[in-house]
Structures are given as C-alpha cells and as structure tokens.
Amino acid sequence: MAFLTDRKRATGLGSAKQGTSHHWHMTITSVALLILVPLFIFTFGRMLGAPHADVVAYFARPFPAIVAALTLLVGFDHFRHGVQVLIEDYVHGPMRKPLILLMICVSYGAAATGLFAIAKIAL
Amino acid sequence: MADVNRGNRPLSPHLTIYRPQLTSVTSILTRITGNALLLGALLAVWWFLAAATSPSYFETVDGLITSWLGDLVMLGSLWALWYHLLSGLRHLYWDTGRGLEVPTAEKLGWAVIIGSVVLTLVTVIIL
Numbered sequence: 327m328a329f330l331t332d333r334k335r336a337t338g339l340g341s342a343k344q345g346t347s348h349h350w351h352m353t354i355t356s357v358a359l360l361i362l363v364p365l366f367i368f369t370f371g372r373m374l375g376a377p378h379a380d381v382v383a384y385f386a387r388p389f390p391a392i393v394a395a396l397t398l399l400v401g402f403d404h405f406r407h408g409v410q411v412l413i414e415d416y417v418h419g420p421m422r423k424p425l426i427l428l429m430i431c432v433s434y435g436a437a438a439t440g441l442f443a444i445a446k447i448a449l
Numbered sequence: 450m451a452d453v454n455r456g457n458r459p460l461s462p463h464l465t466i467y468r469p470q471l472t473s474v475t476s477i478l479t480r481i482t483g484n485a486l487l488l489g490a491l492l493a494v495w496w497f498l499a500a501a502t503s504p505s506y507f508e509t510v511d512g513l514i515t516s517w518l519g520d521l522v523m524l525g526s527l528w529a530l531w532y533h534l535l536s537g538l539r540h541l542y543w544d545t546g547r548g549l550e551v552p553t554a555e556k557l558g559w560a561v562i563i564g565s566v567v568l569t570l571v572t573v574i575i576l
Contacts, residue, residue, distance in 0.1 A: 353544065356537045363534055367527065370493065371576040374523070375515040378504040385500070394497070401490060408483050432487075436494050443497035 348407060355404040359397070366397040382447055391448040398440035406433035472551070475558040479536040482529035489526025492519070527572055532565035 337345065369390040373381045385391050409429045417425055467473070492514055499510035513519050539557050542548050548557055 353541070356541065360534065360538065363530060367530065367572060368576070371527075371572065374496070375511060378500065378507045378511075381500050381507070385497075398490075398494065405483070405487060405490070409487075412480060412484055436491055440494040440497050443494070443501035446501040447497070 352404065352407055355400050355407070358400050359404055362393065362397045362400060365393045369393050385444060385447045388448075391444055395441055395444045398437050398444075402433040402437035402440075406430050409433075471555050471558045475536065475561055479533060479540075482533040482536075486526060486529050486533065489522060489529070492522065524569070524573070528565055528569040531568040531572070532561065535561040535564050535568075
C-alpha cells in the first residue's frame with residue numbers, strides 16, 4: 327500500500343468511475359467548437375435557400391466541406407456527452423441506460439449521415 | 450430509494466421553491482439550448498443528405514427548412530448556438546477559477562444574454 331501513489335489510489339473511484347475524463351472531453355470539444363461553429367454558421371447559412379447547383383458547387387470546395395464535416399463530427403460528439411449528463415440528471419430507473427444508448431446511436435448516426443452526404447457532394 | 454424517516458429537519462431549497470436568479474436561469478438555458486440544438490442539427494444533416502441525393506429532393510427539404518416554420522426553427526437554433534457558445538466560453542473562464550464572485554457571474558450572465566441576441570441579429574443582417 328505504501329508504494330501506491332495518491333493518483334493511483336484515486337483511479338476508478340467516484341460515481342462514474344471515470345475521474346475527470348468526461349469533463350476534459352467536453353472542454354476539448356467545446357474549444358474546437360468555439361472555432362468551428364462561427365465558421366459553420368457563415369458557410370452553411372450562406373447556402374441555406376440557395377439553388378441546388380450552387381450548393382453542390384460550394385460544398386465541393388475544400389474549406390466549406392471540411393468546416394461542415396468537422397462541425398458535424400465534433401458537434402455530435404459534444405452533444406452525445408452533453409445529453410448523457412441531461413439523462414443522468416433527470417431520468418431515473420430502468421430507462422436511463424437505454425435512453426443514453428439511444429442518444430449515442432442518434433448522435434453517431436446523424437454524424438455519419440452528414441459526413442456521407444458532404445463526402446458525396448465534395449467528391 | 451428506501452423511504453427512510455429523515456426527521457423534521459430543514460431541507461436545502463430546490464427548483465420549485467427557489468426564487469429564479471440570473472445565475473440559475475442562464476445556467477438552465479445553457480442546458481436547454483445545448484440539447485434543443487439537436488433539432489436544428491438533424492435538419493442540417495437532412496439538408497446535406499438531400500443535397501447529396503438529387504435536385505428535386507433538395508428542393509423539397511430546402512423549401513421546408515426555409516418555410517416560415519423552418520425559418521423560425523433556424524432562427525431559434527441560431528440564437529441557441531450563439532447563446533450556448535457564449536455560455537460555454539463563460540464556463541471555460543470559470544474553469545480557470547476566475548469570475549466566480551456573484552457580481553462578476555451576474556455581469557457575465559448579462560453579457561451572455563445580450564451578446565447572444567446581438568450576435569443573432571448581426572448574423573441575420575449579414576446572411
């Protein structure tokens with residue numbers, strides 16, 4: 327026991343058994359989104375309501391396509407961790423874990439659909 | 450949880466009997482905007498999918514998203530996006546251990562509310 331560091335003895339404790347990894351993950355993705363979201367607003371927003379040919383030509387360019395793909399990828403990852411906390415706070419009993427699993431599937435599904443669509447337009 | 454007798458001791462105030470304050474309202478709004486953004490995000494994904502599929506499918510989806518109801522959802526999502534972004538910025542600042550005094554936290558709260566409305570208006574004017 328004397329050979330264990332304080333850090334080692336704390337590992338795996340706490341209600342989630344994860345330490346601060348969830349919080350740190352949200353910090354990383356939020357900083358990324360701080361840059362991505364404004365870029366996405368002004369690229370995606372410009373094309374909303376535009377003719378189909380213009381939209382396809384615009385998202386075939388590298389910058390708008392990469393911004394859109396990264397925003398959806400990081401955004402849905404940030405969402406999946408955020409909605410998990412929402413469910414953990416308000417849903418009790420047997421529905422909690424199925425709901426978290428459902429929202430993880432929705433998040434990955436939506437992100438994959440978006441990435442597929444952007445790739446198809448861009449390539 | 451087992452219904453144990455907790456005695457007749459005072460309990461800490463909770464949402465139902467707690468007077469709403471700027472700090473609590475802005476915090477709750479952060480959660481609401483973040484989670485409600487799912488709707489706008491799914492609409493954006495649908496829009497991309499339609500654009501990747503065919504011009505006629507794109508016209509349908511784009512028409513739906515730019516209808517008056519779609520515009521309303523997108524305007525709300527735009528504000529929610531700016532609000533959640535500014536509020537997240539506030540959390541990153543708090544994470545450094547600064548700005549946690551009540552007067553500062555309230556000032557930051559007003560900055561988030563006013564800032565999100567201003568940024569929404571600026572975005573609508575530019576786009």
